[in-house]
Amino acid sequence: MLLSPRKIALSVFLLLAFTGLSQRKSNWTVDIGKTQTYPGFFYLYDGSVDLSVGYHLNIADNLFVGGAFGLQFLGLNGTQSKTVIYKPKLILEYHIRSGKSFNIVPLIAVGYSFLKIKNNEYGYSSLQQGFNISPELKLLWKTGLQTDFYLFGRYDYVKLIKDEDFTFLNYYRNANITSFGIGVVIKRKKHAQPEKY
Amino acid sequence: MRNLKNISKVFLFLLVLTALSCNKNEETLILDSVYFNVSDLSQYCSGSCDEIYDWENKPALVKGYVKGVENDSLMQEFYSKSLFYLEDIRTGVFIEIRITDDKDAIFGKLYSIQKTDMIYMKGVATPVISDGEGGCIKGMFLLIDSAGSISVEGS
Numbered sequence: 001m002l003l004s005p006r007k008i009a010l011s012v013f014l015l016l017a018f019t020g021l022s023q024r025k026s027n028w029t030v031d032i033g034k035t036q037t038y039p040g041f042f043y044l045y046d047g048s049v050d051l052s053v054g055y056h057l058n059i060a061d062n063l064f065v066g067g068a069f070g071l072q073f074l075g076l077n078g079t080q081s082k083t084v085i086y087k088p089k090l091i092l093e094y095h096i097r098s099g100k101s102f103n104i105v106p107l108i109a110v111g112y113s114f115l116k117i118k119n120n121e122y123g124y125s126s127l128q129q130g131f132n133i134s135p136e137l138k139l140l141w142k143t144g145l146q147t148d149f150y151l152f153g154r155y156d157y158v159k160l161i162k163d164e165d166f167t168f169l170n171y172y173r174n175a176n177i178t179s180f181g182i183g184v185v186i187k188r189k190k191h192a193q194p195e196k197y
Numbered sequence: 198m199r200n201l202k203n204i205s206k207v208f209l210f211l212l213v214l215t216a217l218s219c220n221k222n223e224e225t226l227i228l229d230s231v232y233f234n235v236s237d238l239s240q241y242c243s244g245s246c247d248e249i250y251d252w253e254n255k256p257a258l259v260k261g262y263v264k265g266v267e268n269d270s271l272m273q274e275f276y277s278k279s280l281f282y283l284e285d286i287r288t289g290v291f292i293e294i295r296i297t298d299d300k301d302a303i304f305g306k307l308y309s310i311q312k313t314d315m316i317y318m319k320g321v322a323t324p325v326i327s328d329g330e331g332g333c334i335k336g337m338f339l340l341i342d343s344a345g346s347i348s349v350e351g352s
Binding site for chain 1: 289
């Protein structure tokens with residue numbers, strides 16, 4: 001099944017626009033992390049940066065749903081081989097209170113990723129795509145102000161769809177990437193008062 | 198609390214699903230059916246030292262870029278050692294090509310190519326044992342004996 005990046009981006013935008021109209025408690029998150037690669041196509045790549053922007057909507061006591069769009073930049077050391085991974089995702093997260101100022105937040109995201117692999121030196125360019133599942137754990141520091149902060153650890157597994165021009169092996173269709181970093185939660189102003197969750 | 202249990206179950210289910218999909222067995226490849234990229238050939242032709250694999254000493258087709266072809270002194274060194282390396286520029290993986298015959302003609306062909314030319318070759322996948330930190334590993338190199346088994350496609 002082939003999906004176009006434009007359709008995915010439009011769907012995520014519509015979802016965010018729809019949820020943005022809601023009167024429920026909601027927030028935006030922005031985070032940045034350092035990535036690490038594991039056996040598979042990107043094993044020899046140096047992880048570099050993982051950027052993500054998300055929108056989260058409170059649907060039950062401590063339960064949030066939302067959408068996120070992530071960008072991951074990878075480079076093969078000493079070469080011009082570069083990869084950008086575009087990661088639109090749907091998110092489900094649960095806030096567990098851990099003391100007065102902290103929440104532990106397990107999160108699961110599913111999405112469909114697009115990998116733009118390029119090596120300008122050789123004129124090589126390829127667009128690969130596949131389903132993405134991404135468990136994540138955050139430690140959220142609640143400041144009581146409009147912005148909270150968090151540390152996160154994220155695992156991204158991307159299963160690329162079959163393309164024999166790209167590879168014949170499942171081994172190279174699996175992308176295993178972790179990211180660790182920091183983020184900020186920006187709450188909608190009217191919800192910036194002391195929190196229940 | 199019930200929510201938390203349900204979330205945990207979904208989370209666990211997705212993790213198990215991920216682990217299962219990571220452990221799928223690889224397909225069997227017929228190495229002289231199509232030109233495989235260097236990464237596929239290198240990964241397929243690797244494994245445990247205790248096993249004999251279907252690819253050992255079998256003909257194999259491979260495509261890739263000659264590593265260091267723009268570097269004359271490196272190519273001289275390769276010539277003296279009767280070998281060169283073929284690389285997959287997407288992953289950085291490379292394999293060793295050992296020359297058993299027709300060395301002058303083979304290197305004559307290599308000297309005429311550009312760094313960005315992809316070359317296609319037919320050789321024999323030959324097992325090689327190496328001891329690393331993780332124990333004994335079986336890998337492969339490709340044996341070639343004729344300039345006729347190499348063809349070049351400019352990019």
